[in-house]
Amino acid sequence: QVQLVESGGGVVQPGRSLRLSCAASGFTFSSYGMHWVRQAPGKGLEWVAVISYDGSNKYYADSVKGRFTISRDNSKNTLYLQMNSLRAEDTAVYYCAKILTPGTFTPQQFDYWGQGTLVTVSS
Amino acid sequence: QSVLTQPPSASGTPGQRVTISCSGSSSNIGSNTVNWYQQLPGTAPKLLIYSNNQRPSGVPDRFSGSKSGTSASLAISGLQSEDEADYYCAAWDDSLNGGVFGGGTKLTVL
Numbered sequence: 001q002v003q004l005v006e007s008g009g010g011v012v013q014p015g016r017s018l019r020l021s022c023a024a025s026g027f028t029f030s031s032y033g034m035h036w037v038r039q040a041p042g043k044g045l046e047w048v049a050v051i052s053y054d055g056s057n058k059y060y061a062d063s064v065k066g067r068f069t070i071s072r073d074n075s076k077n078t079l080y081l082q083m084n085s086l087r088a089e090d091t092a093v094y095y096c097a098k099i100l101t102p103g104t105f106t107p108q109q110f111d112y113w114g115q116g117t118l119v120t121v122s123s
Numbered sequence: 124q125s126v127l128t129q130p131p132s133a134s135g136t137p138g139q140r141v142t143i144s145c146s147g148s149s150s151n152i153g154s155n156t157v158n159w160y161q162q163l164p165g166t167a168p169k170l171l172i173y174s175n176n177q178r179p180s181g182v183p184d185r186f187s188g189s190k191s192g193t194s195a196s197l198a199i200s201g202l203q204s205e206d207e208a209d210y211y212c213a214a215w216d217d218s219l220n221g222g223v224f225g226g227g228t229k230l231t232v233l
Contacts, residue, residue: 035222037168037222037224044125044209044211044224044225044226044227045160045162045168045211045213045224045227046224047213047221047222047223047224050221050222059220059221060221061221061222062219062221095167095168100170100173100179106155106215106222107155107156107158107173107174107215108158108213108214108215108222108223108224109156109158109170109173109174110158110160110168110170111170111173111179113167113168113169114167115167116167
């Protein structure tokens with residue numbers, strides 16, 4: 001069965017960096033676009049970034065552009081989110097999500113989500 | 124302020140039909156498909172409706188979606204207590220070159 005398991009969250013000081021990982025299993029990872037979506041405590045969902053199945057296309061929310069980098073290693077079935085220059089407003093649960101249809105990456109159709117990993121930015 | 128606009132709350136009694144609206148613009152809903160998610164407290168969101176009106180397998184047919192122009196709506200018929208959750212609409216935005224979500228609607232079953 002499809003599984004997405006995030007890791008790497010924790011407490012970090014403003015301005016520091018953190019790298020999140022999302023280990024995928026149960027499907028052909030290299031065929032699917034993947035997204036990161038976050039949710040601040042008590043708030044709604046916010047789209048963060050997307051990467052195409054082969055890593056050739058990447059897009060970011062304006063709020064993280066220039067600070068976050070999405071990447072993937074298809075040989076390891078793993079998605080990453082490198083987060084630099086972290087701010088208090090980046091505090092959230094970060095979810096990785098799998099696109100429904102192989103070969104696509106823009107439709108916001110996420111059929112599987114990870115359990116989320118909490119990132120807290122605080123001094 | 125979310126790019127897609129949803130009412131913050133909705134409510135209904137068991138068995139009733141409720142609808143949740145999602146308003147956008149020509150760059151998102153007007154030119155891309157709309158998708159709906161249900162999020163129960165403390166859990167990850169679940170895909171409820173995709174491509175405007177398609178239900179993934181396992182989603183009851185009590186849930187339906189529609190889209191017209193730059194607006195979309197989610198309808199839940201035969202409301203049940205377990206439908207009490209937060210609901211989000213989502214679409215791709217061609218101008219932003221990114222995904223956008225609605226602010227979410229908290230559904231209360233009275």
